[in-house]
Amino acid sequence: MRAPATDRGRLLLLGCLVAAVTLFTATVPLLRDWFDLRVYYGTVNTWIHHGGHVYDYRVPGTPYGFTYPPFAAVTMLPMALVGLRTAIAAALLLDLAALAVVLRVLAGPGWRRHGWYGLVLAACVLALFEPLRDTVSFGQVNLLLLALVLADAWLLASGRGRWAGVGIGLAAAVKLTPAVFIGLLLVARRRRAAAVATAVAVAATACAALVAPQASRFYWTQALWDTSRVGRLGYVSNQSLQGVLARLGVDSKAVWAALVLVVLAVWARRARRAVGAGDWQAAFALTGVTACLISPVTWVHHLVWLLPSFAVLLRAGHARVAGALYAVLCTSVVWLWFDDASGVDGFLGSNTYTWVTLGLLLFLPAGQSRAERRPTSHSASATTDPPRTAAPAIAAARDQPARPAATGTAAACAADRATGSAPESATGPAAGLGRARSASSDPTGSTRPPAANPQSSSSRASS
Numbered sequence: 001m002r003a004p005a006t007d008r009g010r011l012l013l014l015g016c017l018v019a020a021v022t023l024f025t026a027t028v029p030l031l032r033d034w035f036d037l038r039v040y041y042g043t044v045n046t047w048i049h050h051g052g053h054v055y056d057y058r059v060p061g062t063p064y065g066f067t068y069p070p071f072a073a074v075t076m077l078p079m080a081l082v083g084l085r086t087a088i089a090a091a092l093l094l095d096l097a098a099l100a101v102v103l104r105v106l107a108g109p110g111w112r113r114h115g116w117y118g119l120v121l122a123a124c125v126l127a128l129f130e131p132l133r134d135t136v137s138f139g140q141v142n143l144l145l146l147a148l149v150l151a152d153a154w155l156l157a158s159g160r161g162r163w164a165g166v167g168i169g170l171a172a173a174v175k176l177t178p179a180v181f182i183g184l185l186l187v188a189r190r191r192r193a194a195a196v197a198t199a200v201a202v203a204a205t206a207c208a209a210l211v212a213p214q215a216s217r218f219y220w221t222q223a224l225w226d227t228s229r230v231g232r233l234g235y236v237s238n239q240s241l242q243g244v245l246a247r248l249g250v251d252s253k254a255v256w257a258a259l260v261l262v263v264l265a266v267w268a269r270r271a272r273r274a275v276g277a278g279d280w281q282a283a284f285a286l287t288g289v290t291a292c293l294i295s296p297v298t299w300v301h302h303l304v305w306l307l308p309s310f311a312v313l314l315r316a317g318h319a320r321v322a323g324a325l326y327a328v329l330c331t332s333v334v335w336l337w338f339d340d341a342s343g344v345d346g347f348l349g350s351n352t353y354t355w356v357t358l359g360l361l362l363f364l365p366a367g368q369s370r371a372e373r374r375p376t377s378h379s380a381s382a383t384t385d386p387p388r389t390a391a392p393a394i395a396a397a398r399d400q401p402a403r404p405a406a407t408g409t410a411a412a413c414a415a416d417r418a419t420g421s422a423p424e425s426a427t428g429p430a431a432g433l434g435r436a437r438s439a440s441s442d443p444t445g446s447t448r449p450p451a452a453n454p455q456s457s458s459s460r461a462s463s
Contacts, residue, residue, distance in 0.1 A: 010117045017124040025127065034088050035059070037139020039066060040076050041087050047073065047212075048080040054215035055223050067223070067230050070216045071173040071208035072141075091139050098147035099126070105150040106281070106311035128330040134301035142304045145171040149181055150284065150308065156193065157280040165193040169200025173208075176224075177302070180291040184283060187268050188275040230297050236334050236341060239353040240298035247341045247350060260294045266361060273367035282366035285309040289360045303329065303353060309360045316365035325356050 004010045039059055043066040046052035054073050058065045066073060079087045103122065126132055135142045148167035155164040165185065171178035179201070185194035209216040223229060231238070234246035241259050245252075267290040274283040288305035292298045306329070313322035337350035348355075 014117070014120050014124070017121070021124050021127045025133070032134060032137040032139075034091070034137065034139035037088060037091055038084070039064060040073075040139070041079050041084055043073060044076050044080045048077065053218075054212060055218055064231075065229070068175055069173060069205065069208065070212050070219055071204045072175065073215065074208045074211050075174065088139065092136070095136055095143050098143040099132075101147040102143065102150055102307065105154045106308060108315075125326075129304075129307075129326065130329055130332055131301050131303035131306070134299075135304055138301055140301050141174065142301060145175060145178055146288075146304055146307070149178055149288075152181070152193070152197075153280050153284040153308075156190065157278075161190070161193060163196075164190070165196030165198075166200050168193075169197040170204060172197065172201040173204035177291050177295050177305075180294070181284070181287055184271055184275075184287045187272050188283065231299075233297065234341075236338055236350050237299045238297055239292070239300060239303065239334070239351065239357065240295050241293050241354070242296045243298065244351045244354055248347070263290060263293050263361065270361075270364075270366050277367045279366060281308060281315075282312050282364065285312045286361065286364060286366060289357055289364070292357050293354070293361065300334070300353065303357070306357065306360065309364055312364055312366070318365065325360075328356055329353060 004013055039057075042059060043054055043057045046057045047054050054066055054070060056065070082090070132143075134140070148171040150167075152164045152167040155161055165182075168178060168181045168185070172182065182194055182197045182201075185191075185197060205216075232246075233242055235243070236247075238246070241263070242256055245256055245259075250256075267286055271283045271286050274280075274286065285308035288308055292303060292305055295302070310322045310326055313319070313325075333352050334350055337346050340346060341350035
């Protein structure tokens with residue numbers, strides 16, 4: 001299907017899409033009533049105005065309370081100065097700002113060419129994405145953390161690595177999952193950025209310990225290790241490896257740890273190759289996918305960490321694959337097994353999002369050279385092909401790995417003299433081909449009361 005060529009056609013298409021998205025969001029029962037934001041708001045207000053403890057607060061009628069590190073509560077202190085509605089409005093504005101940063105980083109330098117049409121089209125498509133919908137309607141912090149982490153990805157990819165690591169460090173202090181990205185910096189041998197991220201996370205945690213010493217002591221010694229505070233591991237919204245095992249009735253921590261080690265080994269190998277090719281976006285995408293798989297609890301709204309993967313698929317020319325996987329993550333299909341995830345259909349269907357995440361880890365295009373990642377690489381290569389008469393000499397040079405540059409140049413010049421053509425300069429097609437050949441051969445080239453399931457598609461949820 002071709003895009004409309006006129007503004008009138010584009011307006012008509014966008015009007016239909018906006019109507020469809022509005023109808024979908026108004027009829028599908030996935031509104032969460034900002035439950036997690038109400039957890040944050042109630043926690044901060046009880047702590048500041050009533051002298052309560054951070055981890056003692058519970059939403060009335062439920063067993064759910066604050067589950068993040070103390071630094072997260074410290075950053076949310078401004079909510080104690082405003083009403084709940086103002087806090088919700090501020091959260092929506094922060095989500096929009098964070099989404100703008102995420103899209104700007106993922107779209108790259110060519111984002112301006114899409115104009116108003118691309119902006120509205122992207123908004124319609126994103127509005128259907130279940131993890132994003134849940135993040136907004138829960139009042140979650142996922143988008144803010146993703147924006148912080150991707151800011152570091154942009155700094156590294158653009159050569160502005162002096163401040164790289166600050167965003168990852170802050171995100172890891174708010175929520176533990178982004179700490180996996182410090183591992184990426186170590187795998188990439190960006191020791192300075194890894195040190196910055198670690199120092200920022202430790203400093204933020206220490207600051208929280210000074211502000212709330214009792215809460216810090218309780219979190220790091222007790223709350224952190226109690227996964228029941230977050231929710232039931234076997235609940236269908238938990239789309240991590242641990243969730244799959246829990247739905248199968250496998251309680252062995254050794255089995256889960258073994259699977260985590262396998263995933264980390266695959267991730268380290270693929271991420272190292274991506275970084276070696278300068279493909280930071282793919283490296284960060286693979287790390288986000290890995291974080292979702294190895295975390296003990298990955299609720300559906302945590303899967304916003306998959307958004308960079310779709311940008312990588314589109315950039316690599318796999319639009320149909322990206323569209324199909326994205327459509328699956330818009331369907332809320334896992335909720336069909338909300339009551340019963342038994343049997344083969346339950347095993348396959350209730351873990352659908354986990355299979356998508358695992359597939360992205362294994363098959364996401366990563367480690368391509370910069371030339372291969374360019375959208376116009378096919379036309380560019382057509383203009384840099386050497387003359388046909390030089391092909392035998394270049395092929396012969398390719399068989400002599402001891403001196404590839406010098407032999408290739410001598411062979412090309414010999415072929416030019418044999419055919420009477422002018423010799424190419426060092427910056428001409430032959431040199432371009434030599435550079436491309438060496439690059440391609442480079443191996444590095446929540447929720448309801450406990451009686452109801454807390455993450456139901458028709459009820460509130462918490463994480």
